[in-house]
Amino acid sequence: MNNFNDPLEAEEATLNKKTELPLIWLLPVIAFLVSGWLVYKAVSEKGPEITIDFPTAEGLEVDKTKIKYLDVEIGNVTAIAINEDQKTIRVSARLNRDAENYLKENTRFWVVKPQVGLAGVSGLGTLLSGAYIAIKPGAGNLQQHFIGLPAAPLLKTNNDGTQFILETEDLASLHDGTPINFHGINAGEVISHKLNGQGNAIQLTVFVNAPFDKFVRKHSRFWIDSGIDLSAGADGVKVRTGPLISLLGGGIAFHASDTDTLTDIQPENSVFKLYETYEKSTQVIYSNPLKYVMFFTGSLRGLTEGAPVQMRGITIGKVVEIGLEIDEKNNDIRTPVVVELEMARIKQIHRRHNLSDTAILQQLIGQGLRAQLQTGSLLTGQLLVDLAFHVQGKFPPTPNINSTGYPEFPTTPSTLDEFSQSSQAIMAKIAKLPLQELTEQANQTLQGLQSTAKATSKMLDTANNTLGTADKTFHSAQKVLGTFEPGSTRHYELDKLIQELTESAKSVKQLTDFLEQHPDALLRGKKQEESP
Amino acid sequence: MKINTALAQGLVRCHSCGCLGKRDIRLTKCPLCASPLHGRQPHSVQKTLAYLLSAYLLYIPANIFPIMTVTKLGAGEPHTIIGGIIALINSDMLPIALLVLVASILVPLLKLIGISLLLLYVQRGWTGDAYRWTVMYRIISFVGRWSMLDIFMISILVALVDMGSISEVLAGPAATAFGAVVVLTMLAAKSFDPRLIWDNQNKP
Numbered sequence: 001m002n003n004f005n006d007p008l009e010a011e012e013a014t015l016n017k018k019t020e021l022p023l024i025w026l027l028p029v030i031a032f033l034v035s036g037w038l039v040y041k042a043v044s045e046k047g048p049e050i051t052i053d054f055p056t057a058e059g060l061e062v063d064k065t066k067i068k069y070l071d072v073e074i075g076n077v078t079a080i081a082i083n084e085d086q087k088t089i090r091v092s093a094r095l096n097r098d099a100e101n102y103l104k105e106n107t108r109f110w111v112v113k114p115q116v117g118l119a120g121v122s123g124l125g126t127l128l129s130g131a132y133i134a135i136k137p138g139a140g141n142l143q144q145h146f147i148g149l150p151a152a153p154l155l156k157t158n159n160d161g162t163q164f165i166l167e168t169e170d171l172a173s174l175h176d177g178t179p180i181n182f183h184g185i186n187a188g189e190v191i192s193h194k195l196n197g198q199g200n201a202i203q204l205t206v207f208v209n210a211p212f213d214k215f216v217r218k219h220s221r222f223w224i225d226s227g228i229d230l231s232a233g234a235d236g237v238k239v240r241t242g243p244l245i246s247l248l249g250g251g252i253a254f255h256a257s258d259t260d261t262l263t264d265i266q267p268e269n270s271v272f273k274l275y276e277t278y279e280k281s282t283q284v285i286y287s288n289p290l291k292y293v294m295f296f297t298g299s300l301r302g303l304t305e306g307a308p309v310q311m312r313g314i315t316i317g318k319v320v321e322i323g324l325e326i327d328e329k330n331n332d333i334r335t336p337v338v339v340e341l342e343m344a345r346i347k348q349i350h351r352r353h354n355l356s357d358t359a360i361l362q363q364l365i366g367q368g369l370r371a372q373l374q375t376g377s378l379l380t381g382q383l384l385v386d387l388a389f390h391v392q393g394k395f396p397p398t399p400n401i402n403s404t405g406y407p408e409f410p411t412t413p414s415t416l417d418e419f420s421q422s423s424q425a426i427m428a429k430i431a432k433l434p435l436q437e438l439t440e441q442a443n444q445t446l447q448g449l450q451s452t453a454k455a456t457s458k459m460l461d462t463a464n465n466t467l468g469t470a471d472k473t474f475h476s477a478q479k480v481l482g483t484f485e486p487g488s489t490r491h492y493e494l495d496k497l498i499q500e501l502t503e504s505a506k507s508v509k510q511l512t513d514f515l516e517q518h519p520d521a522l523l524r525g526k527k528q529e530e531s532p
Numbered sequence: 533m534k535i536n537t538a539l540a541q542g543l544v545r546c547h548s549c550g551c552l553g554k555r556d557i558r559l560t561k562c563p564l565c566a567s568p569l570h571g572r573q574p575h576s577v578q579k580t581l582a583y584l585l586s587a588y589l590l591y592i593p594a595n596i597f598p599i600m601t602v603t604k605l606g607a608g609e610p611h612t613i614i615g616g617i618i619a620l621i622n623s624d625m626l627p628i629a630l631l632v633l634v635a636s637i638l639v640p641l642l643k644l645i646g647i648s649l650l651l652l653y654v655q656r657g658w659t660g661d662a663y664r665w666t667v668m669y670r671i672i673s674f675v676g677r678w679s680m681l682d683i684f685m686i687s688i689l690v691a692l693v694d695m696g697s698i699s700e701v702l703a704g705p706a707a708t709a710f711g712a713v714v715v716l717t718m719l720a721a722k723s724f725d726p727r728l729i730w731d732n733q734n735k736p
Contacts, residue, residue: 024578024579025578027583027716028586028589030586031585031590031716034590035589035592035709036589038593038705038709039593042596042597
């Protein structure tokens, strides 16, 4: 069938075309807006692309590794490549738009990894999430390429505070991050260390946090506050320890001086000396010490550089140099000892202003002030230099020009030297004794004694014979006595005799008794017994 | 070839109840259910075009933005659709990669192209193989709901894998856009009246 000219269809068709449907066209507009907004947002969020050089890409992964500031994600790594020098790697990273302001010349980048150390555990979160790159914004011009730090900087944020320089001879247990204590409060830390220009000392850059940096003043002293400081003195044993963390990992402490005021607050990067112990830091430093050279006779064993120079037991200086020199003209070996005398330690009364310290010392030397080596400790044999008045009279300086260039200070032999000298004299006297003659005489005496002994021997022989005779006599006596042994006739007879004698004695006794009672019986004879 | 369509024979079928009625200028409502009667889907081409354009526009963010962020042990890793497929290929999961490629890239893209061609066919008055075009339309409208595979997977993962910083899945902006693309293509397919293909055959 052919219904092509159906009027209804035509009508329908015109109806279809006439009716506009604008509402449905909102949909593509919305779709356009949505996708357009999404794209715009993505594009607008895309910030600058930067490159960072790192020594190693350990822990870094493309697209995964984030760049964070204060733990807020501000970008991520887009590529990692090895640099042309083949020693470092170059990390490309895209940052958010708002991170643009951080990209300055002094901005620092470093990789945060989990770390376990004496000072604590850090970056534990990265154990699970993997390493990330941290950023510390700095000042300067805008920049797109950076050199990453091999390790985290100690100051991760821009704290208020002041930086100072400490000078020490030995780094010892100190390291970057060593805490700095002020009266036991953690007040800062060591940021970096480097050798000084001469290579004879180490300069530590330390950072003291804001409220405490005001106490770093002109006379503030820094000292190494690590370990246990055990000292035994006349007042007992003293133990000083720093904070526990310092015990383990070392520490630095400082204190402010009472004499300093607020005006003495030191500016940034002032240089301080780092003392080895608290005791050393408390010692007063005197300026302008007088240097003298001393020539001691005898051995200097036990004398060390730094040994004290004392006057009446009070330290007024120290030995700074001990040398050995030879005078080639007369092969004289000498030991110049250079000492520093801090005259400021001696309080002056009635000060005469026109007299310099040197002149005063010269006067004292004129009065007999001499240096003498003395044993400081019997246990260790350490020597010290003692200044005391020993001799009157003028001091003739050694004629030879001494090599040190310092004025000479007269010395006197030490007590030990004196002792050895006097013992030497005694020995010499002993050596002078006429020992030969003495021994000869003694010999003769001994010979005389020998002849005497011989005569004595003879005498003894005679005595021996005499004794033999005596022996015989005793024998015969024994025999006689033997005859009186019990059981023998003699013995019996003797017994009998004794009995008879006893009886006789009894009768005599009776007689005497009777006579005692009747003395008249002697005259009248014995009376007859009266009959009862 | 002349196609004797129902409309050509003066017959109109109600879209709602399917009641077939004689076409009449006065008959604008279905005698059975009183729905408005139309010979063809009203504004079919315009509607389809609008849906199609929207789908095209949203297809761009759906592919350039991350569809999901998988956070494993604190390290978040955003994936785009393509990136996910590449990751699957790299981890030797080629079949799954192919499945995702077909479901997430090819099907939506082919659907968009297919509907565009259908529109062109209708508007340009082409008179090609109408049977084939109809089959294509059927496939497009059937396949529509099955390309939501990605969205389905993401919605399950987001709900299941939620263990804080240990492991977490977050949907990205592309997921919304992708879902919208799928829905819009379905709507486009639905708003397209396949009878227009056959109407073409009768036009000179």
